[in-house]
Each structure stands twice: as structure tokens, then as C-alpha cells.
Amino acid sequence: MDDDDLDELLDEVEKKFCSKASAASSGVKRNKDENKQEEWSKNFYSCCRGDFDFPCGVFVCHFETFCALRSASRCCPVFISGSSVTNGVGTATSKRSCDQLRCVSCDFRVLMFDDSEWDASCDYLFLRNNVPDRQKLRAKLKKRKGLRAYACQCNWLSSSETTDLRDQPQLRWVCGKHLD
Ligand SMILES: [Zn+2]
Ligand SMILES: [Zn+2]
Numbered sequence: 001m002d003d004d005d006l007d008e009l010l011d012e013v014e015k016k017f018c019s020k021a022s023a024a025s026s027g028v029k030r031n032k033d034e035n036k037q038e039e040w041s042k043n044f045y046s047c048c049r050g051d052f053d054f055p056c057g058v059f060v061c062h063f064e065t066f067c068a069l070r071s072a073s074r075c076c077p078v079f080i081s082g083s084s085v086t087n088g089v090g091t092a093t094s095k096r097s098c099d100q101l102r103c104v105s106c107d108f109r110v111l112m113f114d115d116s117e118w119d120a121s122c123d124y125l126f127l128r129n130n131v132p133d134r135q136k137l138r139a140k141l142k143k144r145k146g147l148r149a150y151a152c153q154c155n156w157l158s159s160s161e162t163t164d165l166r167d168q169p170q171l172r173w174v175c176g177k178h179l180d
Helices: 003-025 032-048 064-071 124-130 134-140
Strands: 101-103 111-118 141-151 156-159 173-175
Touching (some): 111 134, 134 141
């Protein structure tokens, strides 16, 4: 299945569920199917940190196949790591480090610096003024073999080992999709 097919499928899912969701919010009694859908969407959300804001404002996963398709090019779970770990699509069995991270709080791409760590003086204001200028950001980066420094405009982290982002709830980072 190529990307166009996938987009079409997503459109379809979105239309279908969004109309149902607005029916549900207007007080129409929900049937078993809808409860099931909600269950799936919850599972998918907790698995992939819900990187999908559909125009109607509802996050959904219509069916399991959709989840599987989606996660083919998105990390699930999402890992960050030290600089020795290979970048790519992370899965439960292949713990690659995501290099396509995006922050849903500030909406910036997450920048990565290999063999570096953030100086203790790095703060919110510094990032605010300098992200995404990699050159300027280096002012508060120290060389540190094996570590990988991450930053968006609102948060930063120096990582030494592979970490599941679900264990770092303060980081609102999601996998922004890998193109292969
Ligand atoms: Zn990823
Ligand atoms: Zn951010």
C-alpha cells in the first residue's frame, strides 16, 4: 500500500467517525460498535501518544488494521536514546531511536545532537530565543561521548540510554512519521 492509498483510507476513517462522534455528542445513544471504537482509540492513543488531530477535534482509531498501517511508518512505542543507538522506526521488538520527533506543545521539530549534552545553564528562555538555530544552540552544548542532546522550543533532555517516551510524560514529543 503506498502513501496515497493510506491517505485515502485515513480520509474515509475520519469522515466516518467524525460524523458518528458529532451524533454521539448531540445525545444520540451510542451502540456497541461505537464503544468498541472508543476502546480501540484509547488503546491506540496510549500506544502512540495520539499524534492525530482530526479537523473535528476527535482523536480516533476506527479499526485495528488502521492502527497497524499507521504504525508501519511511525514509532510505536517512541524511543529516545544515546548517540550509539541506530535511528529509525521504533517498535517493541526493535528499539530504534526516533529521529522524526515533533513537539505537540510548541509545534517545533525536536532537534538532536550526537555526542552532546546540555549545559546545566540551558533553560527555557535560551531555547525560546534560539530554537531551531543549531549553530546558536551549540553555545549551551557540551561534548559528551555517547549522549544525545534533544531539544524543542519548550523542553530539552540529554539522553544516555534508550528510553520509552511514555516514561517521560513531561515531554510532549511524538513521532512525526518516517519516510523511507
Ligand atoms: Zn519515529
Ligand atoms: Zn516543545
